[in-house]
Structures are given as structure tokens and as C-alpha cells.
Amino acid sequence: MLPKPPPREATLGFLLCPPFRIYGESIAGEITTLMIPELDLGFDIGSCPRAMLSSKHLAITHGHMDHIGALAYYCSQRRFQGMGDAKIVCDERIAPAIRTMMDGFSDLEGQRTPYTLIPVQPDQPVEIKNNILLRGFKAEHTCPAFGYTVAEKRTKLKAEFLGLPQEKLKELKDGGTDITYSFEVPLITYTGDTAPGAHLLREDVRKSQIIISECTFFEPDHKERAKVGMHMHIDDIAEWLRVVECQYLVLVHISRRTDMMYARKRIAEVAGPKNAEKVLFLMDYKANKARYEGQLIAAGEPLPGADRDRPPPRGGGRGPGGGFGGGPRSGPSGGPSGGPPGARSFTPPSFRPQTRPTDGGAPRPPMRPLPPTPPTRPQP
Ligand SMILES: [Zn+2]
Numbered sequence: 001m002l003p004k005p006p007p008r009e010a011t012l013g014f015l016l017c018p019p020f021r022i023y024g025e026s027i028a029g030e031i032t033t034l035m036i037p038e039l040d041l042g043f044d045i046g047s048c049p050r051a052m053l054s055s056k057h058l059a060i061t062h063g064h065m066d067h068i069g070a071l072a073y074y075c076s077q078r079r080f081q082g083m084g085d086a087k088i089v090c091d092e093r094i095a096p097a098i099r100t101m102m103d104g105f106s107d108l109e110g111q112r113t114p115y116t117l118i119p120v121q122p123d124q125p126v127e128i129k130n131n132i133l134l135r136g137f138k139a140e141h142t143c144p145a146f147g148y149t150v151a152e153k154r155t156k157l158k159a160e161f162l163g164l165p166q167e168k169l170k171e172l173k174d175g176g177t178d179i180t181y182s183f184e185v186p187l188i189t190y191t192g193d194t195a196p197g198a199h200l201l202r203e204d205v206r207k208s209q210i211i212i213s214e215c216t217f218f219e220p221d222h223k224e225r226a227k228v229g230m231h232m233h234i235d236d237i238a239e240w241l242r243v244v245e246c247q248y249l250v251l252v253h254i255s256r257r258t259d260m261m262y263a264r265k266r267i268a269e270v271a272g273p274k275n276a277e278k279v280l281f282l283m284d285y286k287a288n289k290a291r292y293e294g295q296l297i298a299a300g301e302p303l304p305g306a307d308r309d310r311p312p313p314r315g316g317g318r319g320p321g322g323g324f325g326g327g328p329r330s331g332p333s334g335g336p337s338g339g340p341p342g343a344r345s346f347t348p349p350s351f352r353p354q355t356r357p358t359d360g361g362a363p364r365p366p367m368r369p370l371p372p373t374p375p376t377r378p379q380p
């Protein structure tokens, strides 16, 4: 018998949560890399499938290899493919180590891969697109870790000026009156790796339209393991679902040993059918394919393969001229929306603040040469 060929490589997980698409690959301890194409934003880069290269901004949650292992490659490939320098947003606490790692590659390659590092403090906004702000917040993990929220900044006319004719408004504005006010609509939260804690009850997290959260453990007797690794257990997710207002909660970072059928069964058991409806699993290819086909049918669009000349869906159903926000809305699949009314005052015990233990691309553009005297580092 001839030996078998290698296993076929898994494709990227894909979810359409209008108006956003979520791409990525995420298996606990092995790989996590996510992308929101509508925001030109990636989160983490444990591996770097080609599709991930197009994220202009990449926000890194923490330094575990399954989240950062392909960072240098991502920076180098973006440069190689003529896509511009990578913009890496990270927790300022890990910025020096990222620089050291990138310097190591400069030594190895004999050339310097350009990249822009944007170290941030908690809540320091980074404008990743016009009026779209990315902010980090401290998560609780076994090493310094951030979660991120993305919000859209909007302006509205103050109530007292509503109904006034345009000329009058212009006159007021020209006269120096501030006729508008600004507010933010939380769009997406990504937790990164984290234990449950008060940070998951932040207003911008609770009110995000989409929450992408890790959930590493599903078995009832794995709660202790979740605690030790400072990860989320499915029971934490169930508690959290009682207070978040998201339309979709996308679970990632599920271990390879967890069967998707079992994961779906467990979330229905612990969260109840209504809250479980909001929960999607990024790496559940089969369910997500069926879901997307349902979305296409509901939108009156042909199924993939029905019309091969048709370009792939873009913009995830975002209406012309529409903003990114607009409050919770149902997707074409009639997705669930809204949270339980009056649930906001409830703080699940495990979320209260706690003390914790411790191919042939474009020709390679010229690289900047190494500095004449590279810094010397002590040998291990
Ligand atoms: Zn991880």
C-alpha cells in the first residue's frame, strides 16, 4: 500500500455577523489569529495564513507563542508583498520584548524588517480608521495580557437644537455654539486569553455588538484547570451571558480535544437555549457553512458555486453609506439580538475583582540595512 499524503490543511474559520466578517484560526495552545476585514484589523498572529496579511493594524493580546508566533513573518510578508509596513498595537508592557524579538530576526536575516510598533496603555485610543477607535484593557492571564474593544465615534445634534432649520443651525455654529455632542458605539470586543474578572464587565465590553471570547474548557470537571491556566470555562461564559448585551458571542481558543457537537451541547446546557442562541463557534466549519448559506438564501443571493462569475461577498451586507454601528440589528439569518432587560446590575461572583496568584509576489523591496553596530546582547 502506498503511504498516505499529508492531511489536508484546515481552512480558515469564517462567520458573517453583519456588518462584520470574522476570519481566523484558533485552537487553544496551538494558534490564534483573527481578522475583521471591514475594519482592516487583525487580532493576534499565532500563525499567518495568507488572508491575514491584509490587516493594516494588528492588535496583540499577549506574548504566548500561540498568539504571537508568526508576528515577525507577518511583518516581513507584508513588506515582501508590497502591502506597507505592519502596524502592531500592543500592551506597552510587552513592547520591549517584541522589539527584542524583531531585533533577533534582524540579526538572523542580516536585514531589518520595517514595522511600526504602537505600544499603548489601557484605554489609550488608537484610531484605526476614520472615527473607529481601538482600545486595550488589562485582562487576567498568566502573563501580561490585554483584551481590546473597537468603538465607532459618532456625533449627534444636541436635543435642544433638534427641529431647527439648517440656516439657524449654521448661524449658531458660526457663532461658536457647540450644537453637537459625541458618543461612542462599542462594536467589537476581543478578550484574548483571560480568566473571568471585572474587566469583562466594562461598559464597552458588555455593550459591544459582537464579543469574541476565548473559552478553553468545556468539561464540568475542568474548572480547576481553567483557573490554573487563567482561562475561561464554559460555566464562566454562561454567567457572563446573563449580563452582556451583544448580538453575537463568538467563542474561540477551544482546545483540539473538544468536539464541536459537545461544545454546542454544553453551552445549551449551562446557558439555556435563549442565551446559547447568541453563541457561535468560529472553528465550527460545518455549522458556519450552513449558517452562511442560510444568510445567502435569506438575502436572495446564489449559493457559492451557483454563479462562478460572481465576486465573493464584500462588506458583509453593510448598506451603502451606512456606518458600522446602528445598535443591535438582526442579520439576514434573523440572528438573535439584545440582552436580558435589567440584567445589568447583576455581577456574577467569578467576575468580581479578585486578587490572583501570581508564491510569487512583488519583487522584494529594499530593506533598511542593519545599523553599523548592532546592539550586543548577553548570550543565554
Ligand atoms: Zn492561548
Ligand SMILES: [Zn+2]
Pocket: 062, 064, 141, 193
Ligand atoms: Zn495565553
